Every structure is written in structure tokens, then in C-alpha cells.
Amino acid sequence: MNNAIYLILRLILVFSFLLHGCTFERKEQNSITLNIDQEIVTLDPRIESDLVSNQIYNLLYRSLVKIDSKGNLENETLQSFQLSRDKKTYRFKLKKTFFSDGSLLTAKDFENSWKKVLSPEFPSHEAYLLFSIKGAKQAKLQQGSIEEVHIKSIDDFTLEVRLEKEDPHFLEKLASPIFSPVKPGVFNGPYILKSWKLRDHLVLTKNPYFYDQKNVSIHQIKIYFMQNSSALQLFLNQEVDLIGFPFSALPLSSLSKIDEKYTAITKKIFGAKLLSFNHDGLFKDKLMRKALSYTINRKEIVQKITQTTEGYDLDFFKSTELLEKYHPEKIRNTLDLLPSPQDPITLLYHDEEVNHLIAQQLKEGWEKLLPIKVKLQKMELSQLRERLKKKDYDVCLISWIGEYFCIEDFLERLSDKNHFKNDTGWESNIYQSSLASKDYTKAISIINEEEPIVFLHQYTFKMYHQPNLQNIEISPNGIVYLENVTKRSP
Template sequence: MKKRFSLLFSMLLVFSVFLAACGGGNADGDKADKKDKAKSNAEQELAININTEPPTLNPGLAKDSTSGAVLLQAFEGLTRINKDGKPEEAMAEKIDVSDDQLVYTFTLRDTKWSNGDPVTAQDFEYAWKWVLDPNNGAEYAYQLYYIKGAEAANLKGGSLDEVGIKALDDKTLEVTLENPTPFFTELTAFYTYYPVNKAIAENNPDWHTDAGENFTSNGPFKLVEWSHSDKVILEKNENYWDSDKVKLEKIEMFMINDANTELSMFDNGELDWAGKPNGQLPTDAMQALKDEGRLKIEPFAGIYWYKFNTKVEPLNNVNIRKALTYAIDRKSIINNITQTEEIPAMAIVPPTMFSENEKGYFKDNDVKKAKEYLQKGLEELGLKDASELPPISLSYNTLESHQKIAQAIQDMWKTELGIEVVLDNQEWAVYLDKIQSGDYQIGRLGWAADFNDPINFLEMFRDAAGGNNQTGWENEEFKNLLDESAKEKDPKKRAELLKKAEEIIIDELPVAPIYFNTTSWVQNDSLKGVVVSGLGDAQFKWAYFE
């Protein structure tokens, strides 16, 4: 199993996994009968779980996997990541790139929004510049900084009119970059780069808060119902340019924040998919699901980590952060809690991008070193021992697996370091706001790659006030290395610069990496064509029931 896992990691550098349903032998004949009967009564209707209410369905404001799971089905960018994990033309039918690799000219297809309005180049220009407008608070604005003048407009008072995004006519979008960016057509498949119906958005700024005539999308599916805190319903978008390839007529997305309930609904035929990337399986059921041959596991470019608020005591002390990080027993968490073949993370960038990071920069569960760093940190704080530290708050969003991991680490820090930890949890949207506002000490988060390049795991830490940083940490040498990497055309030298940047993060540890992710799930045997990518998302454009 270990050999197979390593092989999969090496193969997933640029590829996605195209999933046809595996057999696997359901151990319970009654459960299989229920699923078959349920599906015969609902042809081409998919039921899944997304755990919780999406914080937003505005592509320009989205910053989380739950919102992204819905947006990926309802919207489409100039490009789309295909079944093989490669970007291909989507809203754009042709892409021309200048010889210096700085100017991209996208020629749009004759396409329509779900309400019949034409999708225009002006819709893209409007959406992207809206993200860059600092008044709109788009935390993912930095994903557009590859575009000329984008960072200046978002952070430094520059004019949006000077940004290198220009609709030459209804069907032609010209984009000028700051530097050659070989992965730019991967970026244009990401939700921050999706278009927005300009006419509707300008007339109704709240267009994205509910289903109805104001919510228009341009992807394979359209939003027909949003019962807040209950479910989202999507239906096939008859105006989608590639609708002939879309077989599903309906996707029902439930918001069930209990892993046991999710698995029970799957076994009863009420769900066709249970588990990641959009839901969660109960950790106590993992071994049984493996034994039954039902559990599917694939690695992807993602990391589970704890972020430190480096602006508050005692986490503003690097040695305290190092002590906490080194004292975590990652293998124990994987073997006893998650049980889905994750790799212990002693680095930031996944092994799918930097293969040497399967080993990492430091030893897992190095209690001896952790105690040395703790002693240094206590001396710098003027304390005699850990008992003089006030209890540290560890926050996480409500989910069984997050709770169990937090409890295990709470015990590790108490047992090995004598540090008292109090646990704190909230529902997802409330939790995100708490972390983003800096109202925390240590907080659980994860990161799944937005595109297949190491910079995606590093650039969020470029600026203390930047979107998705949340740690308050900033380092000038680190920033300079990222800037140099953006200008470096030699791939090997660029990788070396990014490795040096990663070394700085590991030396100062604004985050404690815990493990590199896998995707684990069970699915209806008659469900075919779902594409789970190496970036950890699921596309249903090509899905169907046999």
C-alpha cells in the first residue's frame, strides 16, 4: 500500500484522476438494493453533501472549498481544467500569446448566461477589476497580481484603468502580464477569474445572495434553489455552450455537518457520494470501509495545517512556535484518526510539486528538540517554566475529524511540553470570519492547490495583510525571493528560489504543517465520469448514471 501511494504521488504532478466507478463489492445487499431503487426513480439526478452553507456564491468573494465546490459546477472561466488535469479552452475558443509571453488575447465563443444574456469580454473585465477594487474586500485579489498593474490598483492606490485587462470588443479580451507566467491558463480556470454578468451585478450588488432571476451563471449547471443552511439545487444549464456533454439533469447539494449522518444517508440511497472532496466520512468507519472494498483514496496537492497568530503572545515568539510544531506526532494522527494514507508534513509545498518534501525539513514528533525550543522561548519571555504560560486557545471549525485532531494535539502539547490548551470551535462561516479578523491564537485551516505550481503554497504569506495569510507574519527576504522567482525564466533556478523561500517559512513557522492530504470517498456504483483532480476538487460536467 505504501509503495502504491508513493507511486500515485509521483504520477499526480500534472494529472487528474478520471473516475469510472470501481466495483468493490458492497457488503450489504439491502443497501445496494436501496441505491439501485433510488436511482431508478431519479434518472441523472446526483445527490451529494457539501457539509455546510457556502459563505458566498460570488466568484470574486469566494475563498473556501465549500463555495468553490458549487461555483465549479455553475460557472466557467476562459479555460477549464480537463479530464487529464490540463487547462483547455472553455469560454475562450482561441488563445493567442505574444512572443514575449506577456500579452494574452482571448477570443470568446458565442455563449450565453443562464438567463440568455450573451457572455461578453466586458463581463470578464468587469469581474476581474471588481476583485481588484480594494473597496470590495476580495481576499483572493492577489491571484490577479500576475496581471500588469493589478497589485498597484489593489494595494497601492493605482488606477483600475491602468490594469492590463481590456475588452477590445464583445468577443475579445486582451490581458497584459507583469512577467511571463507559464501557468496563466491554469489561473484562468480558477473561480477568482470567472466572469460576472455585468449588467445584473451593476443593477443589483446582492445578485449572488439567493437563487432567482438575478443569479446568472455561465457553467454546465445553473442555480435553481438555495435553501440556506439546508441545500443547494443545480440543474443543467441549457444555455451552456457545451451542454451536449452534460448528462446530469440535477445536482442536489445537502448541507449536513455530521459525518455519520452523511454515511448513513449514502448507505440508505439518499446520497450518491459520501466523503471528500466536498463532504466527510466518519473516522471510525474508515477501516470497515477499507475492509469492504468500498473506500477510494487518492492523494492530491493539499495540506492540513495549524496557523499561528504571530501578533499575539506567546505565539509572537518563534521558539514557542517551533516547540509546538516539533512536538506534534503526525504519524499517530494519520494512523489513529484520519486513517486515509496521508503523508506527515514537515514542509509547506506538497511532494507532488517538490518530491523531496515527502521527507521534509525536520523530524516528526521530535520531542527532544521541541523541549529545547520551549526552554529558549520561555527564557525570552522571562518565564521559568510552561506552567507560567496562560492557556493557549486552539480553534477549529465544527467537524468530527477536526475535533479529534485538535484533542490529540491538545494532549500532545500538555503531555510533552506541559502547555495547557483550550479548544474552541465554530460553524464554518463564523469560523472563517474569526480567523480572517485575527481573533484567534492557533487556528486549523487547510490549503488545496488552486493551480499546479509551488508558488500557490507560498504567495499567500507574502504580505502580512494579504488575503489568506491570517498569521500576521511577513519577511522581507521571503518577499524578495518570490519577486525574483516571478522574473526567473529558467525553471530550475526558479524552483531553487522557491525552495529558499520555503526554507524561510520553515525556519520561522507562522504555520505548523501537519499532513499532506488525500481524497477519500465512497460512491454509487452506477455513477460514472466524475473527475477528481490532483488539486482536490470534483467536476460533475462529465458525470452520468449508467
């Protein structure tokens, strides 16, 4: 009897061990771990719009369409659409999809979510993307009512949107996270929130109600918020699966070490690192802006700091001839004409290693070649945005990522000094006329001449992953589609 009981107990223990082992193996096989070096402040995609937050929003939400890795539009919750003859009215037919609590996603959810963005008190950085919709801009600026905004749910699966005028990029704009259908506590993307501990980690698990869940192979994504040096060590120990930009900026001194063992994924995207000048002060003087621009050694930034490839694969960046724009000799003959500010010029930048190194190089070059002193000031992204919004700065190192793939996306934000994204305070009647006539070549030449902002380099994503990860896809506007990733057995 005792022997029988002993045998049964042994079998139970062995079975429990095997079961635990299978569970552990399944978790390892169907989960990925990564690190981001920026705290996520909200899970509402209508509020934030930075590159890192957008990676999380893409996992939790789905709008009508998305932009795939080749830059093509792909339907998500959208089944089909009709466009009126005057090309101003869209009638969208939705697929039958669900939120993560099993409730039906309807056209009314889209209507409510988009109109919420247009409430004057709603804090959105990207509200201007809706301004081509009839009545939208007026509602946001309190010059009209929400009821006058032409976003209407006809029935559960039909959404009608009327534009102020034809907008050939409207469908591409709909891929932005701000157009996601947001309801408290639920999601409609490939993943849902399992846990979130501020300044520690975020855990996402597969959404069983996602319309395409059968093609999502990774069951869990764990995201840590930690110093990049710590994440690098975990990656080298194979405890983190994916590191690098856009999720986190790797210590530049470590890149050669990683390159010895891992192959990097690199992709140029439709975005750039820029310098923004505050035109309400010293940099109202074009000669001063020119002086700073011509004394920036962009080749050195690309070769020694960002350590990415030179050159540009987008026509706009090619037209600016940025890498050939280092001409300090053009400034020497005009040094006597430059203002000599008594106080140092303050250069603001987001607190990241790459930004700090770029800022240091700019400071050294400017102080060597120009009669100025430069003070560097790093800060958190939220603080930086607030200073830009108030125009409480001299020069600021900023990022720009295109929402759609036409240079109009960038040019439009400088259309007038009151534009939501124009942090410079610069405007030009001739520039406005060139935009109105869609003469973008002329608009670009005006920017090259006036330099209200200065381009430093085109963005290149550079990431490293463990060898057993496959199918890592990146869209031209910088979204990494982790839901498409597969993981081989070790």
C-alpha cells in the same frame, strides 16, 4: 355505452400510471443526490473560495479555462489566445457561448466581472490572484483607479489583458472560480439553479444553453445540507449517491463499515492541513514555534485520525520530511528557555469532526511534553476567517489548496506580512530575496527553519459512491467534475 366509457377510463388510468412511471424512472436515471456538511453562503464565485463552495461554483460557471483531472489546462469559453513577445500581454479569443437566459457571453462580461473584484469595497478572499494584471493591485488598495486596470474588451469575442510582468502561471490562475463571468440571475456553466432553501437543500438542473451540454448526462443534482450521520444512513439506503470528502466529512467510526461494502475513491491533491502561528504575540519566538512543531506526532494523525495513506506525492511535501519530524527529545534540553505563558494557548479550528480530533491530539501532546496549557475553540468557517484576518488568535488549524501547481503558489503568500493570505504576520528579508530570485529550494529551507506555519499532512480526498455511478473525475486542485458523471440503470 357504459362499458365503453369504463374501458376508456381504465386506459387513461393505465396510460397515466405508465407515463408517471417513465417520468419517475427518467428522474432517477438522470439525477444524483449528495450531501455537504457546510452551508453555502453565496453563489457568487468571486466572494467565497473555500473547497466546498468551489464544487458548486464549478457546476454553475465556466471561466476561460479549467484544470482537468490530469492537471492539464483545457479550454472552456476560450477559443485561442495570443501572447506578446514580452510575454506580458494576452489577447483572448472567446468561443460563441451563452448565459442560461440565452444572452450572448461577451468579452465585456469578463471585463466587468473581473474589475468588480478589484473594487476596494468588494469582499473577495482571492482578489490577489488578479494582482499580476497591470493596475489591479493599485485599484484594490485604492492607490489607483479601476480605469487604469488593463483588462479591456476589444470586441464581443476579444479580451486583452496586460500584466505588470511576466507570470508563467497566469493561465492556470484563470481556472479559479474568481475569474468566472458573473451576471445577476444567470449562469454559464453546465447547470443552473432551480431552487435553494437555506440550511436544507440546493437543486441544480442542466443548463440548456451550456456550450457542451450534449456531453452532460446528469439532468439534475440535488444537494442536501445535513448532519453527516444522517447522510451516511441515506447513502447506505441508496438514497444518496455520493458521500465523503470534499463534500462532507464522514464519521470516522463508520469508515470500516463502509469499506466492507464500497470501494473508496482516493486522490492526493495539491493542498495540506496546516497550523498557522500568530507572530504578533507569543509565537514571535521561533523556539516556541519549534517546540510545538517537534512535539506533533504526524504519523499518528495520518494513521488514526485522517485514516489516509502516508507519504507525499509532491516534491515540496517530500522535502519537508514531515512524517520524520516528531522529535520531542530535541526540545527537552531547551525547556528552560521556553516562555511559560500564564494563560492557556488557544487553538482555533473549523467545526468538523476530523479537525476536532486533530486538535485534541495536539492539545494532549503539547500539554504532556511542554510547560503549557491549551484551550480548544471550534467555530464556523466565516468566524474563523474573521479571527485570522484580525490576527485575533494564538494558533489556528487551517487548510491550503493550491490554485496552480507550483510551490510558488504557497510560498508567495508568505512573501510579506501584508499579503492577503498571510495570516501569520511573519516576514523575512532573506525569504523575500529568495522568492525574487526564484530560489524556491532556499525559500523552503527558510520555512523549515523558521516555521511561520507548520505542515501536518497532505490532503487526500476520500469519497464513496453507489456502484452505478461512473466517470467521477477529480482535478489535482480538488474539483470534482460531477458534470462528467454517468449513471447506469440499476
